[in-house]
Amino acid sequence: MTAGSTVELVKLRKAYGATVAVDGIDLRIAAGSYCCLLGPSGCGKTSTLRMIAGHEDITDGDLLIGDSVVNDDPPAKRGTAMMFQSYALFPHLDCTDNVAFSLKMKGVGKEERRRRAAEMLDLVDMGKYAGRLPSQLSGGQQQRVALARALITRPGVLLLDEPLSALDPFLRVRMREELKRLHRDIGITFIHVTHSQTEAMALADLAVVMNQGRIEQAGPPRELFNRPRTAFVARFIGGHNVIEGGVVGDAGRCAVRADRILLGGAELPTEIQVEGTVRSLEYHGASVHLSLDIPGADEFAVVLDEARYFDAPVGVGDRVRAGWSRRDVHPLAS
Template sequence: MNSSVSASEAQPTATAKLQQELASQAVGVTLRAVTKKYGSFTAVENISLDIPAGSYTCLLGPSGCGKTTTLRMIAGHEDITSGELLIGDRRVNDLPPAQRNTAMMFQNYALFPHKTVWENVEFGLKMRNLPKAERIQRVDEILEIVGLTKFAQRKPAKLSGGQQQRAALARALVTRPQVLLLDEPLSALDENLRVRTRSELRKLQKQFGMTFIQVTHGQDEAFALSDQIVVMDHGRIDQIGTPEQIFQMPASRFVARFVGDNNIFVGKISDVLQGNQYAILRLDVDGIGSFLCRGQAADLGMTAACCVRSDSMTMTPYPPTDSTLPNQLTARVVAIEFTGYVTRVSLMVEATGAELTYKVRSHDWIANPVQEGQLVTLSWTTENCVFLSH
């Protein structure tokens, strides 16, 4: 055996060393009853959240929901009005940003236009007074990892949007933070580049084992990137879960609407049955029908809601073969949209005016089309009908 080769193979590469260093120092972030007020306006109200070390967490919600304010409080760019914030086991409420060992990647990248990529990445290290030799080593190392070595002497204006994004990421990572904070880093990119770049982000996060916390208003982005999604609304946390949990089991009408493509029905609970893994509730919806949904136990007679995804329904010609079955209704097709892979059908329940959406693969639609104005029956399983707690 060639001893020189085996010795070389036994030595970790610079990239592997950096991976080990960042992974070993990754920490979690904890918010306990955190509130942020601006005068009489409450931007974030009494939120508690655990972000595991080494995870990718997305704060998801519409504009003004408090997600960016939460990120800025973690970074130290906003003071906390009340509550407690821990990075690892350190309480950091009163620590300035430079002492929190986090790094922020901003929405507009905030690259210095007059500096080269290399100088932009080096800037944070110079501010920390690191020796020149160490600065050179770290910058060269991180530029190689993000694939920008040959662009090191270019200025930001000479880079593509994706390259600018990687330069901003390199500048954040070169300081070797315990937590990387990302404020809508993909929003300035076109759709194709956004998809490619988010894949790179996820790959780097897994590669380094770091804690990433990202703000986004894009559901697809949150689903693609996250280990954990935190859905926020009006300064509060509405639901925390994995992408699969948020997608398949929204907890509220707000989450069901925000993640999209859910048909929501509001009625009164008329029966509660015990299923194998969850309660089965019967919801009577005026003018539409009686539906069975899965969820937790609830009080008889209370007003509640359930939802079913537009792609979890079956559509057949009217009349139904058995009109006594639950989880079916009659609606009229009002519009058909071919969007490529998927065909979207808009419908209306004539008795109430309720608007519904049905989605199907275009391949299947072409095989069994219906016409605008036609009456159809929509049906779905109890498994695909989710009770909404609020």
Template sequence: MSKAAAIDIASVSKVYGATTAVHAISLKVPAGSYCCLLGPSGCGKSTTLRMIAGHESISSGDIRLGNTVVTDLPPARRGTAMMFQSYALFPHIDVTDNVAFSLKMKGVAKDERRAKALEMLKLVQMDPYATRRPAQLSGGQQQRVALARALITDPEALLLDEPLSALDPFLKIRMRAELKRLQTTLGITFVHVTHSQEEAMALADLIVVMNDGRIEQAAHPREVFERPATAFVARFMGDHNVISGRVTAATESGVTVAVPSGGEFTATGGVREVGESIDIAVRTDKVRIGASDAPGLGFTGIVDNIEYRGASVKLTVSGAGVQDFTAIVSDAAFFAAPVKVGDAASLAWGPEDSIVLGRLDS
């Protein structure tokens, strides 16, 4: 297998007529890493992947793969391989010939290309199905064949466009483990587009959260989870409450924020001016039921919804000018002092669990 290559995206834009799909993004994907482009539909993640692959032209900027600027190279000369959302297998030929097809196009002799195809099928644990046609395979098996077909060209980077979206939930989890195993075994760079936060967290060394054609944050999953860069990331990842207001007091260690017609909250980090608009985030799993130890680190509100989840209970509470505030508490903590919808409940958290969020320059 060929050496992994780093991918360097430098001020890359994609414009369709009057619409800008990708706004001058810059990103470095280290060689041999598993990168997930994550975001809602229409955020520009698939367009970015297709520009890396060469299936979409670049309006401005450059893409470098290893030491080569590939901006104007055709897909076949980039050192990348693409696995599409629809596996696009040829129905009339067997699995081995499907995998070997790109080598056939390059003029590789039949015995040699079929031997290489079998080697790839072994890698994805599909060699027992080598003589079957695609219609005789399940969705998960077809996906493995599509993976083998992409990998047979010895790419320096494998590009995957929502590869798990067509699979059922149990198979998704199995295939996540398989993709991670393959990436670790091969050591090549993977760039994987998904709209699933769980999928990105499970797979990636580098998560790139995109919104409206821009990169909101590019970091290790733990950093994205624990320190979201912006209100969008905090909301999209779903593990933080976002509170918006104005700064009423600021020190080197943090700020006090007033919510319109509501309470005051404190948060750590970020030097801000008094009067400035600000977003702060509070971790949902760090909120506890009970009175606050310090001002600004809790509030009392009315319980809007309760979801029992087995090991945890999810509460939604509104009060102090904050709507739909989420707390995820352990089942033991909840049933020690249970509340019901319509009850007043006090919520509290620690100072380290309330952070100041940044804002993208637009």
């Protein structure tokens, strides 16, 4: 398989008339890394992916793959391959011919292209289904065939457009594991668009949070989770409470992780304490998730270990005291 390629976006911009979808972003994706572009609908992540693929023209800025500016190169000349959300398999072709189709279009002989298709199907554990039509496969199996078809061109960059969104939750976890394994085994650059924070955390070594066409923050998932730069990142990545300045004595807006908060009475061993009312609670097995109404916080979540919660359970409508340590307060830039 081809070694992974670096991808660099330099002041990359995409406008549709007066509407700016991607607003002059800078990003470098190292060769062989797994990058997830994530954010809400309309944030610009899919337009960015499609510009990298060559399926959208670049309005301004430069796109480099390896050492080459590829702004005007057609998709087939970029060393990239795209796996679409819908999989887009040909219904009248079996798995082997679906995977081999792009090689057929390039004039590769039948024996060679079928041999390489068989190798790709084995790579994604679909060799035993080589003769089946797409209609005879499950959604997860169709996805594996689509992956094999993208990889057969030996790209330096694999582009994935929300590849797990159509799968049920159990299969989504299985396919996350499969994507991680393939990335490790193949070693090329993966760029994966998703709206799922969980997906990005599980897969990426570089997570890029986008909002209104701009990059809010980019870095390793753990860095984004523990040190969100803005209130938007803290809320979108999840697991944090955003508290307005002055509510608990701090001058600026800050974030506190929901799993660092304790509930109790006046004996709480924390420097910062507030009172609120339990609005809702959910039992998640290993943990219990509560939502509190607290002045100065639009949403205030508490995640307690199951045993800790049931040592002193509370119910909806109860008045409670919540507390956390000052060392767990994370200041936000905006």
